[in-house]
Amino acid sequence: MPTTDKVQTTIIDASGSRLFMPPEAKLASSSSTAAAVSSLGIRPMAGDLTTPNNYIPLEDSNTFFCPTRITLGSFDKDKKCAVKESVLPTNVSLSAAVTTEHVLYELKVSFCNRLKNTSAAILAVPRIPGVLLMEEAHEVGGIKFEPKVMAKEKADAAYKDAENSSVKTATLSSTAEDTHHIKLDKVPAGASGVFGLTFIQSDGLKCRDMVLSDASEESSRLADVVICPGYTGLGISEGVPFEFNLIIGNGIDVDLPTDDVIVEDTQQVEKISPDMRCLILFDGSLVQRSLLGGLLQWKSVCGLAQGTLLKVRLKYSAASEVFYSGIDGNCSKTDEVSMVPDETMDKMITGVDSISKCFYSSTDGSPLDTSLVDISMPFDIPETSPSAEQHEVYIIVDTSGSTSMTVRSDDGIGRTTFLDTSKLLLDGILDVLPSHIDLLRKKKKINQLPIKVHLWQFNSNTTKEAEIVLEESSSLISLSILQARVKSLTSAGSTNYDSWARELRKNVSSNPSHLHSVLLVTDGGATSREYFFDAIDAITSHPGIGFFQVDCLGYGPWLDPSCVSHLAQVTGGEAIMVESLRGMEIRVKVLGMMARSILRAASSVSLKINNASVLATRLLNNDHGKQPPRVSSDGNKSPFTVSVLPGQHVRLLLLHSSGKRPLIAIGSVTLPVTSEVANNSSGDEVMEICDDDDLVDIGERLPELRSSSLFTKLSNKRALHAMKHLPMLEPAYFATGSVNHPVETASERHFATLHTSIFGQIVSPSVTKGCAVAQLEMGIQPVPEHCRPVPSNIASVFSSHRSKRESYLMPSFGYGPY
Known part of the structure; x- marks a missing residue:
């Protein structure tokens, strides 16, 4: 793409790529700001936001950074000294999987050890606020590393043992303030390798309600996925090919933004850094659809122009909750008003997901289950008395x-x-x-x-x-x-x-x-x-x-x-x-x-929980992100009382004796709790039907994804159960204040977090870590400790390879409030 002082925006669709040509004359005459100033002399004042209504700022997007640095270190036998060198990747691939509940990223960075001797390697990856390293799956010289999630102290000990061995090799990750560091202790001379990392975005998909043209339009939510590839392949002999795959779940569409939003996107990207040159947007026509989801694939075989951003807009339905959804808007003061029939009590439980024998009681050794219970509260709840306080x-x-x-x-x-x-x-x-x-x-x-x-x-x-x-x-x-x-x-x-x-x-x-x-x-x-x-x-x-x-x-x-x-x-x-x-x-x-x-003001409702302890509560759907339900109990813990409001969608995580169902009651009515079980002892899991099955379906219909670690994880039943439970347990997986953890069950919650993480092989940063140890076919001498590369901070990652015109975004981008 030719050099220019301004960012050029390219739209990629099924027919190819085209430059976005802003309809400047049309926008100037029809934009709200210009129209208001010219016709009435109205100028925006404090409190007026003149950016397009459905523009999403970069800091509110689902953002991932691919710029990494690979550093090799070895002992040069000829020169009798340590040799350390940073190398460009030979290929970078990013796959993102998005459902309304989860956002996962798989980053694959390929490289080659061109040093003369066996080397140790460190991959430095920018740490993005709210995006957690979940799993690693590396390959070096034909040896596959499939790290096992274990308690932190066990992972550290296993890596240390292999690091100093000639018949074992290992990988271990660590996280600094602004960087993830992934260590490989032995890479044979001339060998190629692939660092494979899977990340999960805590607290799910960042989205916002769409501003509709009018109230007759269906309520929808919008989300932007923004990718910074980070490498350039133009003007250098050693380009870095880049591949991008986006897997979307059922009900989510790729939707090209309107012209005014694209213009605003372009202008805002220009402000990030003088190095910014190109914004690439993707059209929905690129998506290959299956029955339950879709896949968007794109690659640049010779690398991308410096300062490039990729952006995909997603859209999905979000039906608004309206109490009187059947009232005639034309009714007068004397018209008869009737209440719309509400949900029946036996349909309040909308989902149950259980892990059988999650762990064993420390008091009597009996097995304990954890169950996620989703409850949709109706507006018309029987056996509730209204508050005696005055309404205002x-x-x-x-x-x-x-x-x-x-x-x-x-x-x-x-x-x-x-x-x-x-x-x-x-x-x-x-x-x-x-x-x-x-x-x-x-x-x-x-x-x-x-x-x-x-x-x-x-x-x-x-x-x-x-x-x-x-x-x-x-x-x-x-x-x-x-x-x-x-x-x-x-x-x-x-x-x-x-x-x-x-x-x-x-x-x-x-x-x-x-x-x-x-x-x-x-x-x-x-x-x-x-x-x-x-x-x-x-x-x-x-x-x-x-x-x-x-x-x-x-x-x-x-x-x-x-x-x-x-x-x-x-x-x-x-x-x-x-x-x-x-x-x-x-x-x-x-x-x-x-x-x-x-x-709601008149009707606070109490859920009584018997035969179970409450480990966590939160709100879902339209209530997602609001203050979670309060929990109270007497000194003996059971029964627990959960305070909810009419119309709320509530998720509870309960701990109960194995095989014994929790009892959830409103007044004299007990709600039926049925369960889908992931059995931790026998391995006979039963998979519930949920958004994540959409991704499995995509993988089955598009075989090229089967080799990816991301698909392997998404098709693993235990992992999917753990991915549902851990966002209720692990503090790193949810926004502060969005989940309520009762103090009475702190000890049980710790054990549930540890065992759920190990059961699903999903890292829970507060209690577990991933480490892989592989057996070597022939002995390889360890790299001396003083020759091993040391972790580098984010500043050096972003400034690396400037002489080779490897270009990154400024480190400040994307590190605002998440």
Whole structure:
């Protein structure tokens, strides 16, 4: 590719490659920023985010770095001295496997020992925050190393023994602050080898909710996979070929971003480093589909241009949880409102995954099982009494200057402002809100106390427009007051989230035990996330808080999607994000959010766990990443009580006597727990049907993957069971605060972590390590200790081979918040 001062973007599809030519004239005339400035004189202010709505910053992508350094060290018998040399790989291959639960990477780095004598080798690989070295499978001179996962002290001892032996050879990895180091103790002169490393991304796939065109579009999530190959093959005699494979699970598609997102991607890549030259994007037409998944394959046989990034956008369905999913958005104050039939109690258990005889009790030697139990809580839960506390509903409306931006009106002919569209929406919601509240009261899902409804507007400052009390007899009069205030709202000023957060903190603190449900309607984001989320954290962590949840309706081209969705996530709410507020579907969804919040506020539910100890809890699906369910027990540990909310998707990890099922009850109803078992004693595993089977199916239909260690791991039933259990056990495998570990079961959790790791042969960094020892066919003298290469830090890895024009990204890229 020709040298240029700017990054060139290439799109690769089934027909070949093409340069992306930005439609500059079209973008300039239709972009939200340009259109708003030219037509109304509106310029973005604090709180307005002008990047495209579905642009994902590089630091929020699923990122992997392939730049490595191989260092050989030997004793030169002729010169009688130590010889150490860094060598370029002969080939680099990366395979990534992505499901909605897991992200795995397999890195293969081929090399040749061109020194005259047997050498020791070290591979240095950048350590990426949140990406853990899971397994190694190397090959040198025909000898295959298949490391065994064992307790840390055993792994260190095994490697030390082989290192000093002439009839054994071994490999062992270690992790420094910024680098993984993988050691091979003996590489014969002239021998070729392959370092094979498998990594797992802790806490699964990094994704974000897609900003939809309007509420009629199906809810989806987006994720970007970004790869830094790190080597160049142009202009040097020794190029480094690069191969890339992407395996995707069922329901995930490769989706080329829109033009405005590609333009933003290109501009942001230019800012990484002056060395950046090329961004390569992949189109979905490259994917080979099987019944249950797909494979994208691509290679550069002569190496890549310096400063290249590869990027793949993934998209999958994420159905929004709506309580009143069947309500007619056209219903009036007098229409009959009916509750949609909910899940039945016998369908609440959605999945069970057990490891039989995981370990043995230290007290009586009896075998113990671990079971993952997934529970989908219905909204309508019998035998629950509503909270006696008063409900308070806050409707907080953004009236900043950007809300005066004009859009097409519902009739498709005229023009109206975003604020007028949101006012029309709120007027319709307020019109039918009493009917929904009456329904909840009739079904005794909420108490009969009056409900306070607050209407606030904010721009540069916050104005408390009105406060009413919704009682059955006065609802019409009270609502007319609110609706009149809504109609009087006008646009002005900036988007000051800090202002309304401070006021909300004051209000909630005055009556913390009340049940606080917030609806935020906004077209922007926080000016200072740190200060804003400090205020929100102060509310959620108040010791006397009864209930606090923020649901968000975000809209428009200057929305900050990550801020809005994070606000909903940290408070247990939901975010609906659309470019347009047109259509009746948006009213239905917003009403559903408000009803769900009010119901959740009234209905804390307790799961009683008998015949088992709770090792860990977390939330899944739309609730993934939110605060995990709380666990309590008496001094004897059992029974355990797990506190959940209606509509939540909960995952429990339970420890129980082998062959004896846990008992999970809500009130007088006991939930049926059936199990898929991975038997640790006999090896007779039963494989459950899950996302990971999709990958097995792909491997069977695409035989070229069978030789890869990644496919071997994904087709191993024990490994798949361990990959489900360890993210609940191993702290390195989940984000801080996303999993609850009860202190009462700390000792049992330690043993479960150790034995699950060994059982599935998946490294758990807190307790295990991988080491492989191979028997040599003929004796090879050990490399003297002073001749062995020593680990190098990340800076030297990135600066290595500059004279050979080997080019890397700057080390700072990708090392932001993960």
